[in-house]
Amino acid sequence: MDEYVVADLIAGEKFSRTEFNEFMGWLIGDTTAEISLTANYRYFVKLQELQHRAEAGVIYIKIPNLYLSAPVAFELSSVTETEVMKLLGPKGTSDNLKRDISSKLVEKGNLQKRMVYDKAAKALADNFNVYFKNNGFGEYYKSIVVTFSSEGSSSDRQFNYNESYCGAKPCRIELNLGNNLIFKID
DSSP: OOEEEEEEEEEEEEEEEEEEEEETTEEEEEEEEEEEEEEEEEEEEEGGGOEEEEETTEEEEEESOOEEOSSOEEOGGGOEEEEEEEETOOSOHHHHHHHHHHHHHHHHHHHTGGGTHHHHHHHHHHHHHHHHHHTTOGGGOSEEEEEETTSTTOOEEEEEOOSOTTTTSOOSEEEEEETTEEEEEO
């Protein structure tokens, strides 16, 4: 599996459902069920979909989509439910609501996706930066730019990591000659 979780969102959610009983066109009762819980939304990218390139001291990472992990997890200890039956309201309203919660959580998670793009982009940039530095490439770039194509108005998020191409040790001269050519004198 190439799912790489890049953002989490924890949210309190409340769901309700009202069902009615009728007899010969007349309302004879209703039942309202309500369930509250704490949902743990997890968002991931597929590593095989990532595209990257380096240009003039900047690493560009383009991600086609940010996905929601489903089914959405929730904390069992946070679940509270109520059911209020009036007159001859139908039974089983709470059970019907429970059957719908999984799909409702996925729907809400997809609607809230726009709130986690910044966090996801930062997590990706930070992780790539650590990977590059641990593998000896930290002195070849100054910034990492992350773009999500699936975002409505895809915007570039730039994160700066290195002040210079010289790495941890300061150097006397550093010149970016373009075309990925760096002239430096230590």
